[in-house]
Amino acid sequence: MGRRTARAIALLVLLVTAGVLVLPTLKRIVRDLTLPLAYTSVIRQQARAKHLDPALIAAVIYAETKFDPRTSPTGALGLMQIEPATAEFLAHRSGGVSFQIADLAEPQVNISYGAYYLRYLLNQYGGNETLALAAYNGGQTNVDDWLARAHDAGVRFTISSIRFPQTRAYVERVERAQRSYAKQYGL
Secondary structure, eight states: OOHHHHHHHHHHHHHHHHHHHHHHHHHHHHHHHHSOOOOHHHHHHHHHHHTOOHHHHHHHHHHHHTTOOOOOTTOOBTTTTBOHHHHHHHHHHHTOSSOOGGGGGSHHHHHHHHHHHHHHHHHHTTTOHHHHHHHHHHOHHHHHHHHHHHHHHTOOOOGGGOOOHHHHHHHHHHHHHHHHHHHHHOO
16 A cells, blocks of 8 residues: 555544544534523423423514523513513412512523413413414414414414414424424423
8 A cells, every 4th residue: 555545544534533523523512603592401490380281482582582582572571582571460369478570580480480471371272383473473362362263263263373474483383492402402
C-alpha cells in the first residue's frame, strides 16, 4: 500500500470517527434550537399533580413562548401566557389566597397555573384536547359558541369548526409539538 492510500484511509477513518462523535451533539443542538425544552422537572411535577400529559404542557409552552417568557401585547404573562383576569379566576378557583399577578413571572407558578387551567378546560370539554386548546387560545365563550353552532347545524365539531384562523393554527401547532415532545424527549 502506498503512502497516498494510507493517508487517504487514515483521513477517512478520522472523518468517520469525528462524524460518529460529533453527530449526536449536532443532533442535540438542532433539536434544542428547533424544539426547546426547559423546566422539565416542573412540567413533570405539574403533569402528575394535574393528571396531564407532560408533552401537552411542554407543547403549550412551546406554542405560547418557545420557552422564552415574556408579556404579550394583550398582557398575557409568562411561559404559558396567562391573562391576568384568567389568573385571578384560577387563583380564586384553586384557593390561592396570597396570589399576586407578578407571581406569573415565576416559572413554577406560571406552569402551575397554566396546567391548572388546562385541566380545568379539559374537564369542561369532557377530555377533548382540541376543544380545551381552542379555549386556552381563543376563549371558552368562543368555543362554547362554536360548539353550539355545530350542534345547531347538526354537524360534528372538528378543528375546521374553529372560526378563528389563529386559534385553528394554534391548536394544530400544539398538537404537532405535543407529538414531537413525546417522541424527542420521551415526555
